[in-house]
Amino acid sequence: MNPVLAPIETSEAVGSKAMPSGRVLRAYAVEAKYESLRMMRTPAFLAPFLALPAGLYLLFAVLLFGAEIAKDPKAGLFTFIGFSVFGVLGPGMFGFGVSIAMERETGLYTLKRALPMPPGASLIAKMLMSMLFVAAIMATMVAAAPLGHLRLGAVQLLSLSLVNIAGSLPFCALGFLVGSLASGKAAPAFVNLLYLPMIYLSGIFFPLPKSMHWFAAISPAYHLDQLAFASVGAANDGAAALHVLVLAGVTLACTMLALRRLARVG
């Protein structure tokens, strides 16, 4: 007999096949490991999201308007925080959302549901990868900061980075919701429908006219932007608790809706 095909144990009670907790935890770790490998093997996706925030920051805050920003520290901080928040949106919305939609379309998501993957392992792995990606983006922003005449200390930069890393969660959840609704081909277009207005109409790059304040109030990007200002001790609109509440609410609501949709439709 082939030792690999050892006889299947049939004496145990039907339905009981205990998985030691160590192996369950290992399964989550292996899922995260391969999710990170998958991400690193898609440089065409990785590179633009990684390079754009710091690259655009250097273009605007150093090359184009460096002289003006050197005389106006508030404008320098506004630009730096704006581009760092811009960096947070992409990995969650596109990375998480489009990959879920693609996996649904190709059948990989269904196969993973059929396999005994521990609950949520794939989603948790994708979420961790998005947060890791944002951490890498923040590292590029921190490296670029001294060139933009910023006067932020190490603690402020660390605090801003941590807020932005945690702040990627609502955008993962938004991407998750789109990924649960749209096909793989349609998902990038639907994500853009949310992504582009959020970038340009949330006041993260330029102050909004009063007529657009209502949009900012419902945009997670605006609330993260305000939290980012608070994290470095700068003046911001509204209480930090309110911004946290809105971001947590968006995360929870989108995740619940997406999970409900996937449980019903797959």
Add this chain to the structure above:
Amino acid sequence: MNNHSLAELVSVTKRFGAIVALDQLDLDARPGELLAVLGPNGAGKTTAISLLLGLQQPDSGSARLFGGPPNLVEPRRQVGVMMQEAALAPELRVREQIDLAASYYPDPMTPDDALEITGTTALRKRPYAKLSAGQKRQVQFALAVVGRPRLLFLDEPTVGLDIQSREMVWATLRRLVADGCSIVLTTHYLEEAEALADRVAVLAKGRLIATGTVSEIRGLVVRKQITCRTTLSAEQVAAWPDVQTVTRDQHGLHITASNTENVVRRLLASDEDLHDLEVQRAGLAEAFTELTQEAK
């Protein structure tokens, strides 16, 4: 629940809009047997497997897997799956795919062992996206067996495989069954069911129209075929009792009959020069065609 069933559907109905995919279907997988689920396209085979795996919920009736609801992770830890339409992560290499799937199971074989028994060791370092369609099916098969499952669901496992790879899959399935694994296999290759199945379930329009061993299913179709070279004309033979159809081609006269013994006696008596006489039972293919035609 039937105590001997590892997985079962009891009086399950499943609709997709106006289409009734499964209609009061009863189906069970028993220990140590290979159950082949046959049926024309759209018969409900894949839907039945989806319900047994908890991927969809029945509109009425119940689905059980190892005695519990199939959508829980615990019963699925004893199950291996090869689905009809499932692409694996294109960015991962073959061995990495198997390693990831192995991590979901309590007591899996090593990824290298799974690759070896499925004949895919040579592919271990290849990116999955660069494999041929047949090679992808082989890797999906390795992924299905790596967890040393007690019950294996295979949805059209040999579609797109060359003859050598198909033989490898068949040999592995026989060894798995011999070692106590139970298998539910859907296929539209009737020779696959004929070669492997302990029991066959024939589905049509979401209903179970026949179940039994291959020979029992063949036995449901009483007609047999006689082939011979004879000087008798087709018209003469067609007029005899028990004869259903008669055709002639370059191989001789082909007669289908409900009582072959009587027809053969009369053939031999009527033509002393008769030669190349063959009598064949209806194969599974003929039985399948007849049964599913009747269900229309």
